[in-house]
Amino acid sequence: MNSENQKQYSPSLWNKRLPVDQVVTAHGEYLAKNSDQARHKLLSHTFRFSDLDPEQSIEIMYSDPKAFSATENSNILNFNGGYWQWGSVSDSSFMSEHFCQKNVITVAVGYTIAPKACMSEIFCQVERAVAKILENSGKSEVFICGHSAGGHLASMLLFSDFKRIYHVDAFNLKGIISVSGIFDLRPLLETDINDNLKMDLEESRRLSPMLRSDLRLHKDVKFLIVYAQNDSPAFHKQSEDFKMHLSKSLGYENVKSIEIKDFDHFNIIENISRDDFILTKEIYKFMKVD
Numbered sequence: 001m002n003s004e005n006q007k008q009y010s011p012s013l014w015n016k017r018l019p020v021d022q023v024v025t026a027h028g029e030y031l032a033k034n035s036d037q038a039r040h041k042l043l044s045h046t047f048r049f050s051d052l053d054p055e056q057s058i059e060i061m062y063s064d065p066k067a068f069s070a071t072e073n074s075n076i077l078n079f080n081g082g083y084w085q086w087g088s089v090s091d092s093s094f095m096s097e098h099f100c101q102k103n104v105i106t107v108a109v110g111y112t113i114a115p116k117a118c119m120s121e122i123f124c125q126v127e128r129a130v131a132k133i134l135e136n137s138g139k140s141e142v143f144i145c146g147h148s149a150g151g152h153l154a155s156m157l158l159f160s161d162f163k164r165i166y167h168v169d170a171f172n173l174k175g176i177i178s179v180s181g182i183f184d185l186r187p188l189l190e191t192d193i194n195d196n197l198k199m200d201l202e203e204s205r206r207l208s209p210m211l212r213s214d215l216r217l218h219k220d221v222k223f224l225i226v227y228a229q230n231d232s233p234a235f236h237k238q239s240e241d242f243k244m245h246l247s248k249s250l251g252y253e254n255v256k257s258i259e260i261k262d263f264d265h266f267n268i269i270e271n272i273s274r275d276d277f278i279l280t281k282e283i284y285k286f287m288k289v290d
């Protein structure tokens, strides 16, 4: 165990709002409550990809059946955080209400969490769900937002060969938003986060977008990399290093990073349930929604 890494990758220790042992529970309750509220107010469909685990599914929300059946609209996919071992697809539609009011369709994307699935399996499940969504999205624009572990999964899609493996075009995948994401998994090997994931060095390298340059996604994809002021220094560095990797090594032109002042690892994502939050407004701008 590396105690410095353990500290840097324990986001609850860096929050300044709540006692350390309460912040994760409060976070889970917030996401569940707001997702339930959205489910009651909006129309929704769940598609399950497996009989083995209900988490391997997507939950689509929308306010207007006409928008849902239109061939040209805007979709935002959400990948939940929780270090690939907590969180649920059913708690991942907490931001749907205001997006759907603006005729954006929201899609919570679920996956089997560790230790039932390892990191490679989790990424495959997410990749397959995205391929299905792209296949069925017509000319609609698709944006992906991921928090923490979800930001990692979203960024890994850069190296997905959708054409060869799933026979779909990814031309309508327009942008990726990582909120307090992790891009180099190696520091996690020496923390208790890996007790359930059981990654070895080879798997951690292969699944680190920071260490990959075998790009498959087209260069027009836009990136928004966001982190909270009260994230740890290691999280800040991971985001800024990945921004450099995208722009300098991989040649992406449209990459922006933002630090959200006075927020932490948890309330930075909770608050995208509000339409007046600074990050929500940035996401609207990024998606060209008004």
Ligand SMILES: N[C@@H](CC(=O)c1ccccc1NC=O)C(=O)O
Residues within 6 Å of the ligand: 009, 010, 011, 012, 013, 024, 027, 081, 082, 083, 084, 086, 087, 147, 148, 149, 150
């Ligand atoms: N044990 C971690 C928990 C954590 O990082 C977390 C919990 C819920 C949702 C996202 C999280 N972070 C990354 O995926 C902590 O110290 O906060």
